[in-house]
Amino acid sequence: MADMAQILNIVYTILIPVAVLFGFIMLNAAYLSYMERKTLAWMQSRMGPMMAGYHGILQPIADGVKLFFKEDIIPAKADKWVFIVAPLILLVMSLASFVVIPFGPPTRLFGILSPENAVPLWVTNLNIGVLYVLALASIGTYGVIMAGWASNNKYSLLGSFRSAAQMISYEIPMAFAIITVVLMAGSLNLTEIVNAQTGKWFIFTYVGPVVFFLYLVSGIAETNRAPFDLPEAESELVAGFFTEYTGMRFAMFFMAEYANMVVVALLISIMFFGGWLPLQIFPSVSWLGGMAPISWVNTAMRAVPPVLWLLAKVYFFIFCFIWIRATLPRLRYDQLMKFSWKILLPLSLVTLLATAFLKQAGLL
Amino acid sequence: MLHKAIFIYFAAVCIGSALLMITRRNPVHSVLFMLLLFFHIAGLFVLLNAEFLAAVQLIVYAGAILILYLFVVMLLNVDRESAAPRANRYWPWLTLFGLLISAEISFLVLRGSFPADAGQQPMTLAVGSVRDLGIELYTKYLVPFEIASVILLVGLVGAVMLAKKIKD
Secondary structure (H helix, E strand, C coil): CHHHHHHHHHHHHHHHHHHHHHHHHHHHHHHHHHHHHHHHHHHCCCCCCCCCCHHHCCHHHHHHHHHHHCCCCCCCCCCHHHHHHHHHHHHHHHHHHHHHCCCCCCECCCCCCCHHHCECCCCCCCCCHHHHHHHHHHHHHHHHHHHHHHCCCHHHHHHHHHHHHHHHHHHHHHHHHHHHHHHHHCCCCHHHHHHCCCCCCHHHCCCHHHHHHHHHHHHHHHCCCCCCCHHHCHHHHCCHHHCCCCHHHHHHHHHHHHHHHHHHHHHHHHHHCCCCCCCCCCCCCHHHHCCHHHHHHHHHHHHCCHHHHHHHHHHHHHHHHHHHHHHCCCCCHHHHHHHHHHHHHHHHHHHHHHHHHHHHHCCC | CHHHHHHHHHHHHHHHHHHHHHHCCCHHHHHHHHHHHHHHHHHHHHHCCCHHHHHHHHHHHHHHHHHHHHHHHHHCCHHHHHHCCCCCCCHHHHHHHHHHHHHHHHHHHHHCCCCCCCCCCCCCHHHHCHHHHHHHHHCCCHHHHHHHHHHHHHHHHHHHHHHCCCCC
16 A cells, blocks of 8 residues: 555656646647747738638647658768757757746645645755756757757758857856856745745846846857857758758757747746746835735735746746847857857856845845 | 665666767767766766755766867867777786776775665765855865865966967
């Protein structure tokens, strides 16, 4: 019987949460592509996908079916095993980052469950959650490099060289931005980082906007999105590191890209915008809190479930990524490198020092 | 039981990928097997409750150092490397030293006494935590820690000096 209980425990605490999370990510990967195409289309005065279903709502499914039945081509001169493993590494690393992300405090499903049976909204609450995400992000680079090298194609190789150099350069300001947040929160645990923002979101502290800018820029660069999409610059490199890929393997790169986008948006919401904490207008100013309309709004916002708050913030930032893609032209390669090493890195070091001093002075 | 099975899996893959790493003719494949090795070493750290060390293992070794290796290896001409002979005329000496070192390691392992079976005694949570590691590093081991960072700094400055063009 003890074995049975153990197996059930594994099913409840690992299998079911992972299955739910996997479904969430796959749904996101499919429908974010729809969201991106529609948003870009509207911003460019086009209609976007319109044929499959009402206003193209079934387009992701049609795309999925098409990619699934496409012929899977492995180039004759390619390094077969590395070619096959590369998209898997990229996809697995971006999926694996989700297991440490807390989507909300333990929920009692509107009071149905007793407090000790509350369901946690994360798969695992790792003490070093932030470092775990950082480690997986750096391993994901291998997928890109391996794909470009194994394809045995000069455009692919150039794309993966660019990508590797870019990811190494932007990982450093990103790590410093994360360390600064860790310093503010006093913990590497993502749940505790959210809890540390109960009184004031980190974006509203003195250094918050600077750190947010650092993380936003390096996060976009890390996901290879415009204006940092040089590894897949279609006007010069065909499609960059995944030029030779077809069918499902090609789709894996897309899924990984959208999953990475969600991870970056989740981390931005968790580290700077209070995660699942509701927005409160001047909660600490007593004379304003007493004003009836504002306190009513605050009460109404507290009534929204925490998960919805987090998801609203996440989709807002994903919209911002798409918006940036529609607005900004691609950088030149030397500008990209200069920007990381000569602007972002010194700025992140200064911010880290300033945060340490502010924290010691109790001004944070 | 499960713990032991997981340990055996990690240890076996570590040894296997290390062997494959030194026997592959293609240097890129060697680097990728080394990545597999780093992953499983990180797994061993997790098994010992040293989560922080596992993350550092991945971030520093796999995420930074090995990527640079891969970068260099990919820029080199791979074909020439795989056509070159694997051993030079010093191979008997190298074999001898290798055997000596492995004999020494096995002798020490067989003679030494361990508090528990391999993988059976997890580190106490406190040892693996970042806070305690930081306190140890900045109090008890402050001088070695600072010396190590100065050595790293010397390495950095040296690399810059070598790479810099000297202007007359």
